[in-house]
Amino acid sequence: MSQQPQAKFRSDYQSPEFTISDIDLVFDLDDTNTFISATSKVQQLKKSTDLLLEGEGMTLVSLKINDVDHDDYTQTDTQLTIHNVSGDFTLAIVTEVNPQENTALEGLYKSGDGFCTQCEAEGFRRITYYLDRPDVLARFTTKVIADKKAYPHLLSNGNRVSHGDLDDGKHFVHWQDPFPKPAYLFALVAGNFDVLTDTYKTKSGRDVALEIYVDQGNLDRTPHAMTSLINSMKWDEDRFDLEYDLDIYMIVAVDFFNMGAMENKGLNVFNSKFVLAKQETATDTDYLGIEAVIGHEYFHNWTGNRVTCRDWFQLSLKEGLTVFRDQEFSSDLGSRSVNRINNVRIMRGPQFAEDASPMAHPIRPEKVIEMNNFYTLTVYEKGSEVIRMMHTLLGEVNFQKGMKLYFERHDGTAATCEDFVLAMENASGIDLTQFRLWYSQSGTPVLSVTSEYDEVKQEYALTVKQHTPATEDQTEKSALHIPLDIELYTRDGAVMELRCNNENIGNVLNIVEEQQTFVFQDVSEKPVVSLLREFSAPVKLNYAYSDEELIFLMIHAKNDFARWDAGQMLLANYIRANITHVQNNESLVLPEVVVDAFRGVLLNAELDHAFIAEMFVLPNHNEITGWFDTVDVDAIDKALGFIKQTLARDLKDEFSATYHSLKQEIYSVDHDAIGKRSLRNCALSYLAKTDVGESLVEAQYNSADNMTDTMAAMVSANSAELSIRETLMNDFSEKWSHDGLVMDKWFILQGSNPNIEALSTIKETMNHKAFSLKNPNRIRSLIGSFAASNAVNFHSKSGKGYAFLGNILLDLNVSNPQVASRLIDPLLKFKKYDSDRQTLMKEQLQRLADLDNLAKDLFEKVTKALA
Ligand code: B3K
Ligand code: ZN
Numbered sequence: 001m002s003q004q005p006q007a008k009f010r011s012d013y014q015s016p017e018f019t020i021s022d023i024d025l026v027f028d029l030d031d032t033n034t035f036i037s038a039t040s041k042v043q044q045l046k047k048s049t050d051l052l053l054e055g056e057g058m059t060l061v062s063l064k065i066n067d068v069d070h071d072d073y074t075q076t077d078t079q080l081t082i083h084n085v086s087g088d089f090t091l092a093i094v095t096e097v098n099p100q101e102n103t104a105l106e107g108l109y110k111s112g113d114g115f116c117t118q119c120e121a122e123g124f125r126r127i128t129y130y131l132d133r134p135d136v137l138a139r140f141t142t143k144v145i146a147d148k149k150a151y152p153h154l155l156s157n158g159n160r161v162s163h164g165d166l167d168d169g170k171h172f173v174h175w176q177d178p179f180p181k182p183a184y185l186f187a188l189v190a191g192n193f194d195v196l197t198d199t200y201k202t203k204s205g206r207d208v209a210l211e212i213y214v215d216q217g218n219l220d221r222t223p224h225a226m227t228s229l230i231n232s233m234k235w236d237e238d239r240f241d242l243e244y245d246l247d248i249y250m251i252v253a254v255d256f257f258n259m260g261a262m263e264n265k266g267l268n269v270f271n272s273k274f275v276l277a278k279q280e281t282a283t284d285t286d287y288l289g290i291e292a293v294i295g296h297e298y299f300h301n302w303t304g305n306r307v308t309c310r311d312w313f314q315l316s317l318k319e320g321l322t323v324f325r326d327q328e329f330s331s332d333l334g335s336r337s338v339n340r341i342n343n344v345r346i347m348r349g350p351q352f353a354e355d356a357s358p359m360a361h362p363i364r365p366e367k368v369i370e371m372n373n374f375y376t377l378t379v380y381e382k383g384s385e386v387i388r389m390m391h392t393l394l395g396e397v398n399f400q401k402g403m404k405l406y407f408e409r410h411d412g413t414a415a416t417c418e419d420f421v422l423a424m425e426n427a428s429g430i431d432l433t434q435f436r437l438w439y440s441q442s443g444t445p446v447l448s449v450t451s452e453y454d455e456v457k458q459e460y461a462l463t464v465k466q467h468t469p470a471t472e473d474q475t476e477k478s479a480l481h482i483p484l485d486i487e488l489y490t491r492d493g494a495v496m497e498l499r500c501n502n503e504n505i506g507n508v509l510n511i512v513e514e515q516q517t518f519v520f521q522d523v524s525e526k527p528v529v530s531l532l533r534e535f536s537a538p539v540k541l542n543y544a545y546s547d548e549e550l551i552f553l554m555i556h557a558k559n560d561f562a563r564w565d566a567g568q569m570l571l572a573n574y575i576r577a578n579i580t581h582v583q584n585n586e587s588l589v590l591p592e593v594v595v596d597a598f599r600g601v602l603l604n605a606e607l608d609h610a611f612i613a614e615m616f617v618l619p620n621h622n623e624i625t626g627w628f629d630t631v632d633v634d635a636i637d638k639a640l641g642f643i644k645q646t647l648a649r650d651l652k653d654e655f656s657a658t659y660h661s662l663k664q665e666i667y668s669v670d671h672d673a674i675g676k677r678s679l680r681n682c683a684l685s686y687l688a689k690t691d692v693g694e695s696l697v698e699a700q701y702n703s704a705d706n707m708t709d710t711m712a713a714m715v716s717a718n719s720a721e722l723s724i725r726e727t728l729m730n731d732f733s734e735k736w737s738h739d740g741l742v743m744d745k746w747f748i749l750q751g752s753n754p755n756i757e758a759l760s761t762i763k764e765t766m767n768h769k770a771f772s773l774k775n776p777n778r779i780r781s782l783i784g785s786f787a788a789s790n791a792v793n794f795h796s797k798s799g800k801g802y803a804f805l806g807n808i809l810l811d812l813n814v815s816n817p818q819v820a821s822r823l824i825d826p827l828l829k830f831k832k833y834d835s836d837r838q839t840l841m842k843e844q845l846q847r848l849a850d851l852d853n854l855a856k857d858l859f860e861k862v863t864k865a866l867a
Contacts, residue, residue, distance in 0.1 A: 005856035007369045010313035017048045020131055020138045021180075027108075029115055029146040029190055031100045034108060035061065038128040039092045040138070044085070051082040051091075054122070055129035057107070061094040080129040095128050102126075103774060103815040111256035112215065113150070114191025116269055118262060121312055121371040124183035134309045135414040137180035144188060145172045151190040153213060157181070157265045159247055177265055179245070180412065182308055187264030189213070189252045196222040200230055200244070203237045208244050213252040214275060221276035224287055224669070225251065228294040235295070235329050240403060242302045251275065251294070255740065258776050258818045259375070261293050263300035270297070272741055273777060279667055281742050283708040284674045288330070296326040307407065310414040312371045316363040316439075317417045319375070320383020324391070327384060334671050337560035338610045344535045344561075347385065349623040351377040352540070355444045356626065357829050358864040360471035362442040364417050367473075369860035372818050378442070385538040386438045390424050392483045392508060392536055393435070398428035434481040434512055443471040445480055447511070448542040453526040460488065460523040465515045466539075472864070482511040485536035488520065488527035493556035496520075496527055508536065528552050530562045545569060551597045560611050567601070567615050570594060571643065575624060578639035583632060588642040595650045602654050609662070610675035613682040618643060621791045631832045633795045648689035656692070659683040667706050681712035688716035698724050701731075711745055718749045733768070743770040744781040751785030758793045759800055762786055773811060776819045783808055787826045794826065795833065799840035802827065806844035809858070813848065817855030824848075824858060828865040842866065 022041040027034060042051065056078050063070050063082070066089050073082045082091070102109035107126025108117050117123065125132040142156035148171040154163075158177025165171045193213040200208045210229060212222050229251065236242045251268045253275035261270040274293040277286050303325060304318035331339045354360065354377050363383040365374050391399045402424035410419055417439050425432045445468040452461045464484065468477035485508050488496040498505050499521045509518055528549050532541045545553075545566075550573075553566035578588045601607065601615045618640055625631045648655070662680035664673060687696055693716070701713035701724075714732065717725040729746065736742040750758070750765045762782060765771060771778050787794050787805050794801040805827060812820035830841035848854060849862050 005369050005859050007367050010311070010364070010366050013311050013313070015045070016131060016133065016136055017044070017046045018051050018131065019043050019045055019136050022139045022141075023130075024141045024143075025128070025186075026143045027145060027188060029099075029144065029151065031110065032098050034097050034099055035094060036097065036108075036128050037092065037094045038130070039090060040130075041088070042085070042091050043088050049084055049086045051085050053080045053082070053129035054078065054125040054132040055080050055095070057097070057102075057126050058128075059096040060129070061096050062092075063094075064090075064092040066090050067092070078125075093129055097127065104817060105256055105258050105776070106818065108188065109256070111254040112191075114189065114193075114254065115146070115151070116189045116191075116252065116254050117187050117264075118258065118269065119186050119264070120184040120262060121375075122184070124186055127186075130183055132183050134182040134184060134311065137182055137308070137412075137414065139180050140175075140177045140186060142175045142177075142186075142188060143172055144175070144190060145170055146190050151192060153189070153191055153193050153195075155187075155189040155213070155250060155252065155267055157185070157187055157267050159266075179265060179305070181265050181305065182414065185263070185265045185305055185308075187262070187267045187269055189254075189267065189269065191252075192216065193252070194219040196226055198226050198230065200233050200249075202233070202243045204243060206243075206247070208233075208246070209248045211248065211250045212275065213250065214272070215253070215255070218253070218272075218276055221278045221281065224277045224282075225253075225275045225290055225294055228291040229298060231291070231333060232295040232298040232329065235332065236299060236302070236325075239328065239332065240302070240325070240400070244301060245306070249298075251297075255777070256775055258816070261297045263297040263304055265301075265305050268297045270294075271777065273744070276741060279669075279706045281707055281739070283711050283745075284669065284677060286707075287669050288334070288674075291333070292326050292330050295329040296322055299325040299329070302407070306412065307410045308414045310416050312368065312374070313365055314416050315365075315371075315374060316379045316383035316386070317415060317420055319380045320363060320385075320387050321420070323380050323384035324387040327388075335608060335610055335675070337564070337608075338614055340534060340561050341564050341614045343381070343384075344565075345623070346377065346381050347535070347538055349620060349626070351381050351538070352444050352626045353622060353829065354378050355442065355471060356832075357825070358472045358867070359825075359828060359861060360442045360473045362438075362440050362474075364439045366440075370821070370857045373821055373857055373860050382538050385535075389438070389483050389537055390421075390432070390435070392485070393432075393510075394424060394428045394430055398430070399424070401427040432481075434479075437478060437480050441468065441477060441480065442474050443468045443477060445482065445537075445539040446542060447482065447484070447532070447537075447539050449531060450543075451529060453523070455526070458521070458523050460520045460527055461517055462486070462509075462520070462529065463515065463517045464509070464511050466511055467514070479512065479514045482537045482539060484509040484511050484531070485533040487530040487533060487558065487562070488523070489530065489552070489556055490525055490527065493552075495558060496523060507533065528556075530557050530566075532565070533559060533562050535561070535565075547573070547591070547593065551593065554597050555600065560608075564611070564615055567598070568619060570597065571618060572627070574643060575619065575636075575639050576627065578642055579624075579632065579635045582635040582638045588639065590643055590646045592650075595647060598647060599651055599654055602651060602658060608675055609679040610671070613675070613678040616647070616682050616686070620789075622789070625791075625832060628832070630834065633791050633833075637792050644686065645689050648686040651686065652690050652692075655683040655686045659687060659696070677708050677712075681709065681716075684712055685716045685719070688720035688722060693720055694722050694724050697722055698728075701728050707742075707745075714745075714749055718753060721755055733770075737768070737770045740770050740772075740775065740778060743768075744777055747771065747778060747781035748785045751782045752790045754790070754792060756793065756796075758786075758790065759796070759804060763804070773808075774815065776816065779808075779812070779816075779819055779823070784823055787823060795837060797836065799837075799843075802840050802844045806847055809844075809848060810851070813851065813855050813858055814853070817857040820855070821857035821861060824861055828861055830865070 020040045024039045026037045099108045099110045106123040144154035154173040156175035158175050161174050161176045163173040194216050196212040198210040246266045253270050253272040255272050257271040299322050303321045405427040406423035448465045450463045550566045550570040557563045581588050624636050662676045697713045697717050704710040830838045
């Protein structure tokens with residue numbers, strides 16, 4: 001390491017010394033020598049006469065102040081300081097960049113044959129020297145010049161104001177964005193696309209042109225994205241009273257993209273994975289993912305773009321809130337319970353794991369070296385849970401009043417998380433003083449609940465203790481304001497009224513102390529309590545439920561989520577017990593009453609198909625890892641395998657009947673059809689573990705007319721290690737090797753192959769013609785799935801899994817540090833494993849730490865982990 005990367009602290013925030021009100025950009029696009037001229041109106045705001053601009057990885061060609069060459073500046077690798085400037089002036093800078101060589105996919109780069117940009121968080125500084133911070137908002141105009149034949153479409157933010165032909169076969173398009181914006185929302189795209197167009201009439205009657213740009217030949221995979229966009233626009237009007245503001249909304253799908261999508265003003269750039277879908281190529285999960293991500297980016301237009309973040313520490317202001325909005329959108333359009341279940345799985349699995357890792361941070365981080373490292377599950381998903389808790393405490397009406405006030409106060413500006421909470425507080429009159437701690441305290445709180453019934457007094461007492469264990473970033477923790485949603489049931493399954501201090505109360509208890517007791521009156525019999533309904537707070541719950549109580553709740557709880565959660569707790573009890581049995585060489589057990597409870601779910605005709613399928617999804621390896629201080633990888637695997645096998649064996653007839661009764665003759669993607677496929681394929685995954693597995697899986701693969709069913713057959717063959725697996729894998733690869741996006745599904749199966757020879761196959765797979773270490777989707781599919789969801793092989797005692805990942809990380813450290821920094825996460829969690837494994841994992845981290853060109857993305861994580 002030549003120079004150690006420096007951390008920035010939230011507490012050091014200073015408002016800018018200068019600002020920029022307008023910037024005119026001209027791009028002369030070329031694969032290797034692109035010239036960018038940027039002319040900005042600059043205003044001095046404070047005393048300093050040194051204008052400090054950010055900029056990296058480009059050549060400064062010229063610099064003028066008020067049209068005059070200016071050479072009074074100093075330059076480093078990352079900054080340009082222009083001396084002796086004051087008042088209002090015009091700054092004209094010309095820079096040169098090489099998009100072709102930009103494999104980090106930040107700034108301006110080539111994706112396939114086209115050009116595109118990614119500027120969040122700090123990519124604009126790779127295009128020109130600029131005040132690249134979110135609290136500098138400028139009006140942008142952008143003129144894009146490029147060869148007309150190769151790049152017939154030239155796109156940027158805002159409205160197209162002029163276009164025309166130039167010499168040498170070139171042409172230009174001039175764009176103007178009337179809304180002042182921070183540089184991270186800038187975008188440019190150039191290429192030769194097919195376009196799907198439509199229009200949307202807003203509720204005030206304005207027509208908005210909708211355009212979706214995709215690689216040529218992909219038009220038949222765009223209708224679902226368009227429908228999702230139109231649904232998003234309508235939903236935001238109906239639920240949040242928010243209307244779109246420009247005359248055009250464009251989405252471009254690109255194949256080379258570091259994340260899911262980007263909400264650039266009026267010109268979203270998307271990973272093609274979240275745009276392209278048709279029956280033959282996309283699964284139901286893909287369809288739902290597209291709807292969610294299209295919604296998410298669209299909702300950013302208000303929560304992110306109209307009101308942006310003052311500084312990057314406030315990221316959750318836009319991300320937590322926008323995730324909350326997209327979750328609500330998916331829940332309003334589809335199944336609320338299935339959505340909630342899946343969001344909670346992410347919290348309890350990978351988000352809790354992040355809290356327990358060296359990267360633990362509050363949803364509003366205090367200290368950052370590389371901002372891209374903080375686009376995390378904590379900022380996004382836990383951030384959304386924090387918004388959801390406010391929604392729970394305020395109710396929909398007050399919450400919407402809060403939103404309205406927030407926009408009245410902050411539209412067109414850069415705001416803070418505190419601004420948001422204050423708006424919620426002022427609009428509702430509800431005191432959120434203690435609640436604010438959720439923004440600054442990291443870690444997963446643990447709620448330990450005990451209960452006592454007094455038959456004589458007819459009183460039921462719940463004692464709730466909260467404790468947040470220390471995290472690697474923060475040792476001292478205080479009591480949080482936790483909304484705890486509960487319900488009490490009689491033996492017959494009737495809901496009891498909640499009476500405390502002679503008053504009827506609602507379902508949400510306010511936990512604000514380290515220990516609190518709630519005494520409920522007029523409780524005529526010993527109740528069964530349903531706790532943390534809807535996962536009303538992002539906490540771990542400890543309560544000594546008996547099997548009988550959990551089975552009771554699986555049947556009688558009034559909402560689906562509580563029923564599912566009871567099922568999960570019941571399974572958890574036996575997963576834990578069997579892990580211990582494996583370790584003690586005892587025989588494994590799953591009592592008949594438990595199997596019967598699940599049989600009851602499968603046969604319950606009143607339940608939604610999709611919901612039943614969720615009931616049968618066992619907690620995964622990563623979630624279980626979070627239950628222990630030290631993890632026994634092989635014991636978890638055996639315990640999970642045993643439970644799946646036992647349910648499969650004992651419920652074989654029921655699964656079989658379910659499987660055969662849910663066959664659909666005609667394919668459609670409505671929620672009912674998706675639910676049926678989901679349950680049928682869930683049954684298949686269990687039946688794959690029985691003697692009919694090979695034939696059923698083979699028959700389904702051969703007769704499938706859609707990717708959901710094809711993949712379900714392959715996933716079943718993969719996880720049950722059926723002998724048919726090889727045949728199916730070969731057939732699929734022959735059929736789809738021309739299509740990287742479809743092949744990603746196949747790469748995931750290679751990466752997550754439980755067979756003990758998997759790693760050598762994965763290494764061979766890297767030579768597959770559809771694989772490329774340059775493409776983030778391919779890397780994540782093959783290598784990401786191996787490191788993150790192939791526990792037994794990744795954590796092989798030989799250390800070969802770790803070394804393989806280490807080698808890949810050495811490569812990506814140079815070519816794409818952002819992707820490397822996501823991939824490294826499983827290695828950071830070495831403290832969870834036995835000492836031999838710890839040594840092997842740390843060796844790989846040390847190899848990286850020893851590099852003298854370690855990217856700051858990896859530097860931040862590796863140094864934290866090894867500290
Ligand atoms: N705001 C972008 C994410 C940017 C990530 C930068 N490393 C997409 C989103 O959250 O909508
Ligand atoms: Zn977002």
